[in-house]
Amino acid sequence: MSEGRWLEVCREGCALAKRAGANEAEVYAYDSDEVSVSIEKHDMQVARSSHESTFGVRAFVGDRVGFACTNAARDLSAACRDAVALAKACPGDPCNRLPEAVEAPKVPALSDPEYDRIGAGDVVRLAATMLDSAESIDRRILLGDGGVSASRATRAIATTRGIAGEETTTLFTHHVIATAREGERVSSMDFQFGAARQVRDIDVAPTVALACRNALESLGRSRGEAFRGLVILSPSAMLDLLIAPILFQTNARNALRGLTRWRSAVGKEVAASSVSLVDDGSAPGGIASSSFDREGVPHARLVVIERGRLAALFQNAYSSAALGAPNTAHAAGAAASPPMIGPTNLAWAPGDLTLEELIADTPQGLLVARFSGNVDPVSGDFSGVAKAAHLVRNGRRACAVGGTLIAGNAFDALRAVVDASSDQRQIFGFSLPYVRVDGVSVTPE
Amino acid sequence: MEQLLRHLVGRSPVWLEARYQERRTLVLAVRNGHVEQCSSSRTRGAGLRALVDGAFGFASTTALDETGLCSAAASARSLAAATSDAKRGRSVRLAASPPTLGTHPVDTVDPLDAHSLDEKIDLVLRLDEQVRRAAKSISASSVIYSEALEERMVATSEGTLVRIFDSKPSLRILAIAESAGEQAMGTQTVGVTGGWAEIALAKDFDRLVDEAARIAVEQLDAPHAAGGAAIVILDPELVGTLCHEAIGHTVEADLVLGGAITAGRIGTRVASDLVTMCDAGVPPHGRTVVGRLPVDDEGVPASRTVLIERGILRSYLHNRETAAQFGVAPTGNARAFLHSDEPIIRMTNTYIEPGETPFAELLAGVDAGYYLRGFAMSGEADSSAEFMFGVREALRVERGKIVGRVRGVTISGDAFEVLQSVDAVGDDFAWDQGAGFCGKGQPAKVDAGGPHLRCRITLGGRQR
Numbered sequence: 001m002s003e004g005r006w007l008e009v010c011r012e013g014c015a016l017a018k019r020a021g022a023n024e025a026e027v028y029a030y031d032s033d034e035v036s037v038s039i040e041k042h043d044m045q046v047a048r049s050s051h052e053s054t055f056g057v058r059a060f061v062g063d064r065v066g067f068a069c070t071n072a073a074r075d076l077s078a079a080c081r082d083a084v085a086l087a088k089a090c091p092g093d094p095c096n097r098l099p100e101a102v103e104a105p106k107v108p109a110l111s112d113p114e115y116d117r118i119g120a121g122d123v124v125r126l127a128a129t130m131l132d133s134a135e136s137i138d139r140r141i142l143l144g145d146g147g148v149s150a151s152r153a154t155r156a157i158a159t160t161r162g163i164a165g166e167e168t169t170t171l172f173t174h175h176v177i178a179t180a181r182e183g184e185r186v187s188s189m190d191f192q193f194g195a196a197r198q199v200r201d202i203d204v205a206p207t208v209a210l211a212c213r214n215a216l217e218s219l220g221r222s223r224g225e226a227f228r229g230l231v232i233l234s235p236s237a238m239l240d241l242l243i244a245p246i247l248f249q250t251n252a253r254n255a256l257r258g259l260t261r262w263r264s265a266v267g268k269e270v271a272a273s274s275v276s277l278v279d280d281g282s283a284p285g286g287i288a289s290s291s292f293d294r295e296g297v298p299h300a301r302l303v304v305i306e307r308g309r310l311a312a313l314f315q316n317a318y319s320s321a322a323l324g325a326p327n328t329a330h331a332a333g334a335a336a337s338p339p340m341i342g343p344t345n346l347a348w349a350p351g352d353l354t355l356e357e358l359i360a361d362t363p364q365g366l367l368v369a370r371f372s373g374n375v376d377p378v379s380g381d382f383s384g385v386a387k388a389a390h391l392v393r394n395g396r397r398a399c400a401v402g403g404t405l406i407a408g409n410a411f412d413a414l415r416a417v418v419d420a421s422s423d424q425r426q427i428f429g430f431s432l433p434y435v436r437v438d439g440v441s442v443t444p445e
Numbered sequence: 446m447e448q449l450l451r452h453l454v455g456r457s458p459v460w461l462e463a464r465y466q467e468r469r470t471l472v473l474a475v476r477n478g479h480v481e482q483c484s485s486s487r488t489r490g491a492g493l494r495a496l497v498d499g500a501f502g503f504a505s506t507t508a509l510d511e512t513g514l515c516s517a518a519a520s521a522r523s524l525a526a527a528t529s530d531a532k533r534g535r536s537v538r539l540a541a542s543p544p545t546l547g548t549h550p551v552d553t554v555d556p557l558d559a560h561s562l563d564e565k566i567d568l569v570l571r572l573d574e575q576v577r578r579a580a581k582s583i584s585a586s587s588v589i590y591s592e593a594l595e596e597r598m599v600a601t602s603e604g605t606l607v608r609i610f611d612s613k614p615s616l617r618i619l620a621i622a623e624s625a626g627e628q629a630m631g632t633q634t635v636g637v638t639g640g641w642a643e644i645a646l647a648k649d650f651d652r653l654v655d656e657a658a659r660i661a662v663e664q665l666d667a668p669h670a671a672g673g674a675a676i677v678i679l680d681p682e683l684v685g686t687l688c689h690e691a692i693g694h695t696v697e698a699d700l701v702l703g704g705a706i707t708a709g710r711i712g713t714r715v716a717s718d719l720v721t722m723c724d725a726g727v728p729p730h731g732r733t734v735v736g737r738l739p740v741d742d743e744g745v746p747a748s749r750t751v752l753i754e755r756g757i758l759r760s761y762l763h764n765r766e767t768a769a770q771f772g773v774a775p776t777g778n779a780r781a782f783l784h785s786d787e788p789i790i791r792m793t794n795t796y797i798e799p800g801e802t803p804f805a806e807l808l809a810g811v812d813a814g815y816y817l818r819g820f821a822m823s824g825e826a827d828s829s830a831e832f833m834f835g836v837r838e839a840l841r842v843e844r845g846k847i848v849g850r851v852r853g854v855t856i857s858g859d860a861f862e863v864l865q866s867v868d869a870v871g872d873d874f875a876w877d878q879g880a881g882f883c884g885k886g887q888p889a890k891v892d893a894g895g896p897h898l899r900c901r902i903t904l905g906g907r908q909r
Contacts (some may be wrong), residue, residue: 041702043534047524052490053507068486075487076679079518082485089562090483091570094844120527128531144703144828179704179828186706189827190491229641257476258585259621261628308694314887338484343638373905374827374835374855378628381669381856383905384825384833405857405905 007166009073010158013057014106017160022059022087024098024160028294029184030054030335032277035120037127038147039176042134044127047120054335059083063092067338081378095321096106101162104298109285110169115152118172123148126204130176133208138180140219141212144189146176148204150326152296155290162439163296171287172196174204178211180219188387188402190214190370191236193427195287214369218388221315221402222443225391230365230418231406231440232358232392233342237371241382243346243430245410248377250304250312253341259335259378261411262310271414277305279314281344288429294331294339302328304346306399308415315340347431351420355434358421365392366404366442373406380411386442407441416440446509447608450491450600450870453514457602459522460496461540463514464742465489465598466784474589483566483591486562490688490784495521499536500529505785506610508793509785520602540768540775542745544604548646549739551612552732557592557599560641565590572654576620579658582665584623593890597742605744613637613735613890614644615880618653622661622892629852632821632837636890637733647733647879660819660838663850668841670851670904676814677856678807678899681875683836685893686820689883693893696760697778697790698767703816705828706861710758716864718756719793719898720780720867721798725749726777734794735879736892742788743779750776752795753864763792786887797895800870807869815904816840817856826860833905855905863900871897875885 006029013027031053038045057070057079060378066086067068070079134141149172156166173195180187192211196202226339233241248254251269255263262270281299283289292298303311315323316331316339359367366389373384386404390397421434450463465491474482490507491514491677502524505518528722529536576586595611615636622629632655637643679687695705702708707715716722726738728745740746743765751759762777763771766788777786808816821835839854876894883891 037528040699041534044500044528044531046494046503047528048503048505048787050504050505050518051507052785059715065483067482069484071484071490072490078487082487086483086485086562089566091479104454120524124527124531128533131533131602142704144700144705181704184830186704188829206684209557215810257587258623259628261626280892336486360641372827372831373833373857374821376630376821376835376853378630379853381853383672383835383853403858403903405855405903407672407853407855407905441672 004166006154007158007164008155010156012082013055013076014158014160016077017057017059017083020081020084022084024060026157026159028056028060028099028335029156030153032151034149034151035123036147036149036332037123039127039130039143042131042143043045044124047124049120051304055079056335057083058338059087060096063094064088064090065096065098066090069336088333095318097317097321098159098161099163099295099297099317099327102298104292107282107284107289107291110197110289111200112170112236114172115150118150118199123150123178126174126202130174130204130208133205134178135210137209137212138216140180140182141215142179142181144177144179148174157292159297161298165292165296167291170197172199172202174207176208176211178215180215182219184437185219187215188218190388195428197285197287217400221400224401224404224442226443227364228439228441230362230438231442232362232365232367232434234369235427236433237368237434239430239434240371240429241375242410242414243373245377245380248342250314251341252313252315252323252325255313256319256322267311268310269308271305273308273309274419275305275307275308275414275417276349278303278345279343279346283345286345286429288344292334293329295326297326297329298332298343299329312313314343316341343429345429345431348420348433350422350424352422353419353422355421358419358434358436359392359397360395362392362436363394366406367392367397368406380409382410383407391398403444405443408439412439413437447598449511449514451606453518454600454602457518461602461736462494462743463600463783464492464784467596469594469890470592472589472591473569475569476587477585478573480507491517492656492781492784493517493521494786494787496523497522497525498529500525500532501537502528502907503787523625525551531536532623535770537766538769542765545740545744545746548608549610551610551640553612553643555640557594557612557614559642568816572618572650575651575654576618576658579654580622580662582603582622582624582662585618585621595729599744600740601744607744609738609740610714611638612640614641614651616644617880618657620661622665623801624665627665629661629664631657631664633657634880638735638737639733643727643733664852667850667852670854672905674901675902676721676811676899677902678811678816678897680818680897681894682819682877683817684797684898685877686834686893687860687863688797688895689792689891689893690826690834691830692722693724693792693795694826695828695830696762698761699790700828701761703765703828706830707758713758715758716755716756717794717867718754719800719867719870720753720756720864721751721795722753723749723751723798724762724792724795726793728794728796730874731794731876734892736792736794738780738793741765741777741779742781745775745777745779747793750903762792763788764788781888782889784888789885791885791889792883792891794892796893797898799872799874799896801872802869804871804873807871807897808842810869810899811842812844814842816842817854830860832860833875856902857905858903863902866901867898869899873897
């Protein structure tokens with residue numbers, strides 16, 4: 001498709017929706033090419049290619065709204081009629097509205113023309129490199145699952161309020177699930193993921209090495225000890241234990257649903273003073289960057305928590321109207337569903353000490369590589385198994401422990417964050433350090 | 446389309462599987478009296494899988510004319526060749542499966558399309574209002590109705606040509622109770638394969654509302670559980686969760702070959718001799734189970750696979766590739782969610798067979814422990830059979846009587862150790878996973894269930 005063609009389709013869709021009876025309409029298109037290969041059972045499994053286009057239509061009839069989607073441009077007219085019919089059948093809501101048009105500056109470094117030179121043979125070779133890396137580290141490692149993918153996507157949006165945008169991005173991802181096996185002993189699975197926007201930034205070896213190291217270290221597990229005190233959470237563990245509840249609480253849609261305790265907490269202390277969080281969907285080359293959000297509004301940097309105080313909630317057009325707050329351009333989601341709310345590139349401010357220095361400063365604690373459990377984002381209660389965990393005694397990793405349960409409350413834990421490491425890890429769009437948290441309940445099985 | 450597929454696979458120079466899928470969905474979501482989502486989708490596409498020199502290649506397309514399908518088939522062949530060149534292990538072979546022919550309609554006299562959009566919206570709005578009226582402490586409510594209607598065709602170069610129609614409605618109800626700054630959540634769900642009559646008969650909607658509200662309100666005042674090992678009774682929903690999440694995935698043959706804990710353990714004891722566990726695409730007791738699958742996406746007819754027989758591991762779940770590798774017959778567990786997904790090994794309806802102990806006797810046998818009810822839709826399990834699940838309701842049991850409740854409970858451990866500890870299996874049975882999806886790279890609608898059973902398990906709680 002030539003540049004601007006998808007935007008034209010979206011504009012045509014808006015006109016079709018109006019003809020079907022809509023007062024206002026938004027048409028969002030997502031067209032993607034992908035070539036990928038999967039690893040299973042420590043071998044190449046299958047190479048795939050796909051080309052999919054999806055069109056999502058929001059039709060407004062007065063203050064009522066309906067949504068319909070299709071994966072065929074020839075069915076766009078039918079989707080517009082479906083969206084209008086759904087709008088007419090639903091009760092209205094005065095907050096249903098489209099955002100006003102604002103020019104969206106292009107975020108740089110989101111697309112690599114080298115994509116055209118990537119073929120099935122290249123992704124297969126990268127997958128082979130992953131297998132080779134694992135074998136060179138330790139023969140006890142098995143890559144049970146993994147994959148490499150190269151994709152190029154074009155997003156386009158047009159609304160009857162004058163929003164018009166189109167952007168093409170490239171993304172190269174790889175992931176791996178490693179398990180170590182020695183006789184009857186099987187380690188915890190370890191999942192690691194890597195992503196890049198540019199071909200030159202693809203680097204699968206460190207991802208494989210980390211997964212292998214975590215799997216191997218969890219092989220020789222002994223029983224832990226019970227205490228209530230310090231735990232050091234890896235970026236992966238804190239993503240589940242702390243970031244997920246923060247995202248739930250800072251999603252303005254959840255505030256409107258009556259599910260959050262942070263609805264009226266902007267400006268108030270919600271975490272220890274060492275905690276600062278910033279989201280930036282306009283970061284050049286960012287994995288979760290794009291020039292405009294799911295409603296066509298340009299992304300911008302947003303301070304979410306500043307030195308422990310809640311600074312803002314994530315908003316889209318609906319929630320900003322309902323809460324009387326500025327639209328932060330965090331409309332998110334696929335073309336196949338109506339706009340939701342979500343973060344982009346979210347970074348937790350690093351601290352001054354390295355991970356090893358955090359450990360050296362911990363008289364008794366638990367280092368948790370991964371958390372497998374339940375986190376209730378409403379109450380904040382969490383309980384689950386600390387995977388690939390190490391007991392820390394007198395400032396040293398004393399031993400690997402298995403089956404150790406950790407429990408507590410995420411909101412209490414945020415206030416009990418002692419410090420964060422200077423070293424960070426990128427997980428999808430999240431840039432996270434290790435954090436040391438006090439007051440967590442630790443129970444061996 | 447049937448003619449096109451037949452023609453495409455009939456003249457393929459290599460083994461070729463062609464799947465066509467047409468899918469329509471409807472989602473109606475209401476929260477606190479506001480319609481939050483009123484959406485529909487229509488998608489169509491085809492997925493082509495070729496086997497060349499011992500390797501698969503897969504291509505999907507939405508270009509459904511002869512040119513588009515032939516082009517996708519050619520892509521699948523060239524991708525297979527690229528994979529074959531880099532393969533370092535065993536070449537893919539397929540276990541024999543006789544060609545399958547036929548059409549499988551939806552088993553209902555009350556199709557979803559016979560009920561208007563207005564009727565469905567009215568239902569969702571009414572139930573949402575009922576949740577908020579159920580108790581003074583209810584501060585938020587949510588009701589989501591969704592339905593998916595599908596037509597699938599599977600054709601292979603070996604002569605299979607099947608057409609399968611599907612219809613799956615589901616309903617989710619959420620209640621949030623609040624008091625003194627504390628919040629607690631109650632949920633109830635129902636999902637079936639069938640039409641409007643089937644989902645209405647599966648569970649009483651008004652009762653689901655009452656239950657969701659009751660759980661939320663009662664959780665508010667409940668203390669937290671102390672952690673540690675305990676004797677518990679698991680309800681059918683939790684038994685289903687254990688079957689599916691903690692055991693079922695470890696017997697999927699692709700994960701077995703990937704190093705799951707069950708590798709090499711066929712014929713060995715993995716559970717108490719009271720435990721018999723199966724997976725069945727068309728189970729003997731469950732016409733409307735949500736994982737109903739008469740023919741899988743490789744064209745293999747459904748079977749009842751006995752995974753554990755009186756405590757002994759008897760079988761894994763297979764597609765045609767792993768069946769050939771293990772030298773057994775395929776079990777009909779190859780499934781693809783969308784046309785753009787290739788078939789992989791998935792469970793269908795996984796369950797433990799009922800035993801002989803009445804519930805009252807199960808309870809009477811607990812001196813100090815818990816009666817655990819419902820999966821809190823959170824948790825994880827891995828191929829080592831270690832698991833952790835959130836529990837929706839935990840009732841404290843002393844000397845055979847329910848004496849109170851605790852909140853925030855999780856259960857965890859090694860699933861096979863839990864099954865080894867089973868000392869009584871109830872004489873009842875229920876399916877109860879209908880509204881959710883299983884995730885394994887791609888979603889799948891599955892069901893799971895069983896009787897109540899008594900076992901020893903580790904509870905996650907709080908260290909004082």
